[in-house]
Amino acid sequence: MRKRTLGFVALGAAASIFLSACGGGDSTEGGSADQGAFNQGATEVVNPSDKTGGTLRYAISSDFDSTDPGDTYYGFSWNFSRYYARTLLAFTPAPAEASTELTTDLAAALPEPNEDFTEWTVQIQEGLKYEDGSEITAQDIKYGIARSNYNGGELPNGPRYFESHLKQETFNVYEVEDPLETFTAIETPDDHTLVFHLKKSFSEFPYILTQPQTTPVPVDADRGALYKENVLSSGPYKFNGKYEPGVKLDLVRNEHWDAATDPIRPALPDEITVELGVDQNEIDQRLINGEIDVDLSGIGVGPAMKSQLVTDEDAQANLDNPFSGALRYVNIHTPVIEDASCRQAIMYAADRDSLHRAWGGESGGDIATNLLPPTISGSNPESDLYPSTDNKGDLEAAQAKLEECGEDEGFSTNIAVREGRENDVATAEALQESLKRVGIELEIKTFPAEDFFAQYAGSQDYVRENDIGLSVSGWIPDWATGYGFASKITDGDAIQATGNYNMAELDDPEVNELWDQALATEDPDERADLYGQIDTLVMEQAAIMPVVFDRAMFYRSDELTNVYYTSSYAMYDFMALGVDRG
Amino acid sequence: MLNYILRRLGAGLLLLAVVTAVTFWIFYVLPKWAGVTPRGMAAMYVGKAPTPEALDATVARLGLDKPVIVQFFDFLKSLFFGDQFQFGRETVECAAPCLGYSFSTNSPVLEQLLSRLPITVSLALGAAVIWLVGGVAVGVLSAVKKGSLFDRLAMGTALVGVSLPIYFTGLLALAFLVHDWKLFPLPRYTPLTEDAGAWFTAMILPWLTLAFLHAAQYARQTRAGMLEVLGEDYIRTARAKGLSERKVIFKHALRPALTPILTIFGLDLGLVLGGAILTEKVFSLKGVGAYAIDAIIGKDLPVVLGVTLLGAVFIVVCNLIVDLLYPIVDPRVRVAG
Numbered sequence: 008m009r010k011r012t013l014g015f016v017a018l019g020a021a022a023s024i025f026l027s028a029c030g031g032g033d034s035t036e037g038g039s040a041d042q043g044a045f046n047q048g049a050t051e052v053v054n055p056s057d058k059t060g061g062t063l064r065y066a067i068s069s070d071f072d073s074t075d076p077g078d079t080y081y082g083f084s085w086n087f088s089r090y091y092a093r094t095l096l097a098f099t100p101a102p103a104e105a106s107t108e109l110t111t112d113l114a115a116a117l118p119e120p121n122e123d124f125t126e127w128t129v130q131i132q133e134g135l136k137y138e139d140g141s142e143i144t145a146q147d148i149k150y151g152i153a154r155s156n157y158n159g160g161e162l163p164n165g166p167r168y169f170e171s172h173l174k175q176e177t178f179n180v181y182e183v184e185d186p187l188e189t190f191t192a193i194e195t196p197d198d199h200t201l202v203f204h205l206k207k208s209f210s211e212f213p214y215i216l217t218q219p220q221t222t223p224v225p226v227d228a229d230r231g232a233l234y235k236e237n238v239l240s241s242g243p244y245k246f247n248g249k250y251e252p253g254v255k256l257d258l259v260r261n262e263h264w265d266a267a268t269d270p271i272r273p274a275l276p277d278e279i280t281v282e283l284g285v286d287q288n289e290i291d292q293r294l295i296n297g298e299i300d301v302d303l304s305g306i307g308v309g310p311a312m313k314s315q316l317v318t319d320e321d322a323q324a325n326l327d328n329p330f331s332g333a334l335r336y337v338n339i340h341t342p343v344i345e346d347a348s349c350r351q352a353i354m355y356a357a358d359r360d361s362l363h364r365a366w367g368g369e370s371g372g373d374i375a376t377n378l379l380p381p382t383i384s385g386s387n388p389e390s391d392l393y394p395s396t397d398n399k400g401d402l403e404a405a406q407a408k409l410e411e412c413g414e415d416e417g418f419s420t421n422i423a424v425r426e427g428r429e430n431d432v433a434t435a436e437a438l439q440e441s442l443k444r445v446g447i448e449l450e451i452k453t454f455p456a457e458d459f460f461a462q463y464a465g466s467q468d469y470v471r472e473n474d475i476g477l478s479v480s481g482w483i484p485d486w487a488t489g490y491g492f493a494s495k496i497t498d499g500d501a502i503q504a505t506g507n508y509n510m511a512e513l514d515d516p517e518v519n520e521l522w523d524q525a526l527a528t529e530d531p532d533e534r535a536d537l538y539g540q541i542d543t544l545v546m547e548q549a550a551i552m553p554v555v556f557d558r559a560m561f562y563r564s565d566e567l568t569n570v571y572y573t574s575s576y577a578m579y580d581f582m583a584l585g586v587d588r589g
Numbered sequence: 590m591l592n593y594i595l596r597r598l599g600a601g602l603l604l605l606a607v608v609t610a611v612t613f614w615i616f617y618v619l620p621k622w623a624g625v626t627p628r629g630m631a632a633m634y635v636g637k638a639p640t641p642e643a644l645d646a647t648v649a650r651l652g653l654d655k656p657v658i659v660q661f662f663d664f665l666k667s668l669f670f671g672d673q674f675q676f677g678r679e680t681v682e683c684a685a686p687c688l689g690y691s692f693s694t695n696s697p698v699l700e701q702l703l704s705r706l707p708i709t710v711s712l713a714l715g716a717a718v719i720w721l722v723g724g725v726a727v728g729v730l731s732a733v734k735k736g737s738l739f740d741r742l743a744m745g746t747a748l749v750g751v752s753l754p755i756y757f758t759g760l761l762a763l764a765f766l767v768h769d770w771k772l773f774p775l776p777r778y779t780p781l782t783e784d785a786g787a788w789f790t791a792m793i794l795p796w797l798t799l800a801f802l803h804a805a806q807y808a809r810q811t812r813a814g815m816l817e818v819l820g821e822d823y824i825r826t827a828r829a830k831g832l833s834e835r836k837v838i839f840k841h842a843l844r845p846a847l848t849p850i851l852t853i854f855g856l857d858l859g860l861v862l863g864g865a866i867l868t869e870k871v872f873s874l875k876g877v878g879a880y881a882i883d884a885i886i887g888k889d890l891p892v893v894l895g896v897t898l899l900g901a902v903f904i905v906v907c908n909l910i911v912d913l914l915y916p917i918v919d920p921r922v923r924v925a926g
Contacts, residue, residue, distance in 0.1 A: 159650070160649070160650050164635070181677050298775070462632060
């Protein structure tokens with residue numbers, strides 16, 4: 008076993024004093040031979056093992072949005088909830104891009120669509136059991152979907168994919184007499200079959216069936232917003248005592264789970280503990296000291312530890328630096344900057360190199376010149392519609408575009424950023440500098456992060472009334488396809504009055520048509536091709552200025568087994584992890 | 590005497606009512622002045638998909654569109670008479686004193702407060718003992734040996750202690766004493782009743798960190814107070830009578846010098862009992878202070894109200910106790926009263 012004292016970091020966020028007491032005094036070489044190499048976990052399984060037992064220890068500085076599988080939208084919650092909540096389908100347990108392939112979980116086989124993808128039928132396995140030994144039925148899955156989408160705001164956190172795609176009048180499960188009878192969009196002809204009826208074609212519907220909302224919940228077990236205290240387990244682990252918000256969650260083995268029915272969970276540890284609300288510096292330090300095993304947040308080590316690790320020779324073999332799956336970008340709001348040529352002028356004038364540095368340079372991410380991240384099929388990271396020498400911006404082309412839209416002298420507008428997001432602010436400042444070169448003046452406006460989409464940059468009225476021409480944001484796919492990534496931010500149908508994520512308000516008939524076409528296309532390769540076309544169109548319209556495809560920095564503990572990065576959750580695959588304390 | 594206590598308690602209750610009203614006002618009226626609508630407030634609690642429908646449902650569920658005054662009396666009503674809450678198809682009884690349920694975690698506020706209170710009380714009382722005893726002792730010694738090397742060292746250290754914020758000393762202590770040199774275990778709270786030894790070792794660092802700041806202040810104040818008293822005529826008289834120096838210092842000088850110290854101590858202890866936010870955050874202790882700061886960041890009104898009330902109760906009670914202690918510490922107050 009190898010342990011290391013890396014000194015420590017960040018003696019105070021305010022003081023930001025860095026002291027380094029690098030020693031390695033107690034580092035002893037030896038133990039297991041295969042300890043991995045830099046970035047190995049990004050593409051392959053590090054420390055493969057089938058050793059069971061032990062306690063896998065997680066910690067996080069914040070908290071779950073909810074432990075209720077029907078009420079969550081955080082990536083790490085989705086990844087983690089699979090310990091106790093099985094879903095209809097799942098992502099293949101494999102490193103990197105291979106993980107985006109679908110496989111079954113509760114289902115007996117992948118779902119069958121009708122010819123126009125408006126009706127999907129799926130069978131679930133027989134003999135599946137909850138932690139109390141009672142049987143899991145198709146009706147329970149139907150109810151799980153009902154309660155997470157039609158609950159009158161009681162379970163507000165989750166996405167609303169089912170609500171927007173199912174052919175169903177809205178209702179409230181807690182107010183109607185018989186929720187299962189009212190919910191007609193899903194039929195259960197017998198205890199093991201579900202038939203979904205959709206409003207319109209949706210070829211990627213199976214991806215939705217991997218989401219935690221398809222976890223079975225018996226009607227009688229549902230306690231509304233209190234259900235998260237103790238979720239009835241269908242997976243290999245169950246709650247050991249109540250979930251205590253802000254404090255902890257402990258899991259122990261569920262004896263009624265049958266490994267033979269489960270294709271995605273080796274379930275190696277005997278116990279799983281999660282410490283909530285632990286200071287980020289402490290998490291990073293304990294991770295390196297081997298006192299915890301995984302940072303639950305799945306976004307990697309904090310900035311202080313990161314800057315120390317990248318220069319530490321000894322630490323390199325324990326680091327993974329994969330794409331986080333996110334695109335950081337600047338929205339160019341089409342209702343405010345109406346002329347496409349004016350928007351293109353911004354694209355040309357931007358100094359991508361300085362924007363890249365605003366995001367931390369090499370270890371922070373790769374310069375993005377297109378919309379779809381390289382981890383998504385159909386992406387073409389090589390394409391660059393607005394090329395320039397050394398990515399410094401093409402001022403002549405920008406000037407020509409300005410003349411084309413009748414703003415020879417440039418123009419002025421506002422750029423919205425989220426308060427406290429250092430990289431976002433740095434991005435806005437870098438852009439402000441580069442656009443100034445062609446006479447485009449930006450004024451930076453900061454807004455509270457928590458209300459950014461609901462009230463400011465994501466509110467149609469606010470953007471128009473306050474001349475918000477640009478805004479800085481980031482996007483992570485709900486699932487790793489072109490649709491899962493980009494539909495919410497580029498499809499005209501996704502525009503909302505508030506809480507709008509298509510902030511550029513791009514409503515291009517050609518793009519909209521391609522989205523519809525993709526959803527009626529069966530072959531994934533053909534769909535990928537359509538997504539590539541959408542990518543190019545969005546770039547031509549200059550509605551989104553991609554900045555970086557960012558990278559996370561994970562510290563991979565030596566005591567962890569079966570460690571690999573999964574593109575589907577953009578972090579380590581929690582289900583695969585085990586511990587070997589040597 | 591009883592009359593006096595009752596009067597003080599009455600004033601305390603009035604103060605609590607005012608604190609509650611002001612918290613309500615800050616939470617509801619200030620945002621309104623800044624142009625935030627009920628929907629805007631609801632956006633805090635609807636996660637990543639704040640669609641208009643979800644916002645309206647949340648406004649209705651939390652009653653954010655009701656007039657402030659109605660919400661205020663609803664709160665008082667449930668505080669004194671209890672209330673019922675609807676979760677799913679389940680109706681949950683919340684007995685008086687009901688502080689409601691958290692907007693963001695849906696856990697009962699009172700239960701959460703009570704479960705976190707032992708941690709904060711452990712932290713506060715332990716640290717208070719250290720800072721009071723340590724601070725006063727150093728202060729007395731410094732005053733008596735005014736100008737000595739000890740005095741200068743002690744006052745120099747005190748100045749450092751007063752100037753360094755807890756997140757600095759705390760993180761420094763964690764980095765060196767825990768992570769690097771491993772002299773102390775990682776502060777992880779264990780209830781006193783479960784394992785007294787573990788409780789003690791876990792709390793030492795937080796105690797020392799919190800006490801350092803306060804002790805420094807107490808040492809300086811005790812020293813100043815003592816020096817003033819030692820210059821008084823009656824001290825000269827006491828010495829002239831031929832009393833031993835020990836008697837002069839502890840019986841005649843220290844007691845009056847302690848009165849102002851006791852006053853601050855009452856306030857400080859009350860404050861820390863209401864949640865030592867920085868210490869708890871730095872050492873990742875799940876006390877009332879950590880609960881409070883998370884709630885404030887998350888704009889979780891029921892929790893904010895709960896911790897504010899609890900903090901105010903502690904201050905009122907600690908002050909009352911201190912006032913009752915005056916006559917015991919300083920005989921002159923007894924004669925006057």
